[in-house]
Amino acid sequence: DIVLTQAPLSVSVTPGESASISCRSSKSLLSSKGITSLYWYLQRPGKSPQLLIYQMSNLASGVPDRFSSSGSETDFTLKISKVETEDVGVYYCGHRLEYPYTFGAGTKLELK
Amino acid sequence: QVQLQQSGAELAKPGSSVKISCKASGYTFTSYYISWIKQTTGQGLEYIGYINTGSGGTNYNEKFKGKATLTVDKSSSTAFMQLSSLTPDDSAVYYCAREGDIGTRYWGQGVMVTVSS
Numbered sequence: 619d620i621v622l623t624q625a626p627l628s629v630s631v632t633p634g635e636s637a638s639i640s641c642r643s644s645k646s647l648l649s650s651k652g653i654t655s656l657y658w659y660l661q662r663p664g665k666s667p668q669l670l671i672y673q674m675s676n677l678a679s680g681v682p683d684r685f686s687s688s689g690s691e692t693d694f695t696l697k698i699s700k701v702e703t704e705d706v707g708v709y710y711c712g713h714r715l716e717y718p719y720t721f722g723a724g725t726k727l728e729l730k
Numbered sequence: 731q732v733q734l735q736q737s738g739a740e741l742a743k744p745g746s747s748v749k750i751s752c753k754a755s756g757y758t759f760t761s762y763y764i765s766w767i768k769q770t771t772g773q774g775l776e777y778i779g780y781i782n783t784g785s786g787g788t789n790y791n792e793k794f795k796g797k798a799t800l801t802v803d804k805s806s807s808t809a810f811m812q813l814s815s816l817t818p819d820d821s822a823v824y825y826c827a828r829e830g831d832i833g834t835r836y837w838g839q840g841v842m843v844t845v846s847s
């Protein structure tokens with residue numbers, strides 16, 4: 619199975635400042651179709667996970683453009699600019715390259 | 731709007747089985763696969779498997795073969811997951827989610843399963 623390693627495990631951010639979360643894959647996530655199969659999710663406290671980013675850099679519908687993602691075939695970064703109260707929760711990266719799809723362990727974002 | 735409504739929390743005894751449901755609305759049920767995902771504090775999020783809601787065909791994570799059985803009832807737009815031979819390690823929150831071209835955008839609210847004697 620592909621292993622996704624996230625860092626840091628937790629991050630504390632002052633509202634209005636930026637935050638970055640890293641995700642490293644044990645295997646290239648570039649598919650034969652030229653799509654990088656890396657996804658980012660946010661799970662707010664007590665809620666179901668929510669899709670933020672698909673195919674490495676595409677914002678899901680309704681997600682504010684304060685969120686952005688970039689990377690290579692194995693190393694990825696989610697950036698949240700001007701962090702707001704509603705951004706608090708656990709961020710997961712996940713892949714859909716091959717089954718079983720897997721997730722990273724999560725990064726908890728808190729406010730200072 | 732797309733909704734996935736899951737059944738209520740379950741308390742089960744070790745060795746027993748539970749069957750949880752995921753009722754879809756707001757779209758054509760058979761046009762999208764349904765995945766099931768397990769969440770625990772220790773193991774995080776794990777994909778269990780997915781079902782082709784049109785054909786009933788399934789694909790399971792090897793780890794959950796023999797543990798989970800996925801089915802659908804097209805007449806009621808409902809997907810089901812049965813968990814058998816329950817142990818305390820099966821205690822978790824279980825989500826259903828709709829598969830699509832851009833991944834799992836829609837998730838159910840989750841079902842907490844507690845296995846305890």
